[in-house]
């Protein structure tokens with residue numbers, strides 16, 4: 782863009798506004814956009830770095846590696862990928878990766894937590910599988926019971942404590958709905 786030098790003939794800009802001021806103004810504008818772009822890149826890189834740093838095993842602090850479930854799953858015909866602790870099998874902690882996005886489905890869990898999450902799912906899923914609520918209603922109910930936002934109400938994110946609450950609350954819900962047989966003496 783040629784903005785330096787003399788104003789063209791018949792230019793509307795007043796004599797008191799030399800054209801180089803406008804050029805500087807435009808330059809500062811483009812500098813601002815360059816700055817904004819750079820900031821975006823810096824923020825993006827920071828996020829990337831943070832994600833990388835975040836991938837540490839919550840059980841032993843070891844590095845987390847992304848690899849096939851081959852040798853961990855007895856049957857891995859579905860080619861499941863895992864985020865797994867680099868200290869496996871000493872530290873038995875991993876989480877499945879979403880086959881489409883490659884992102885972890887929930888948080889890493891060791892055998893004990895995996896079993897607990899499975900049990901929590903079994904108890905909770907019964908509520909909508911047996912038709913007492915729709916699936917959406919059941920998750921709303923659970924989020925209220927746990928005082929968690931709906932977006933965070935996922936058993937795959939829960940630790941031992943929350944899993945135990947899910948099991949207790951779900952069982953209680955079911956018990957209140959199953960008619961108790963009257964004692965006949």
Ligand SMILES: [Zn+2]
Pocket residue numbers: 838839840841842843866867868872873874
């Ligand atoms: Zn570990």
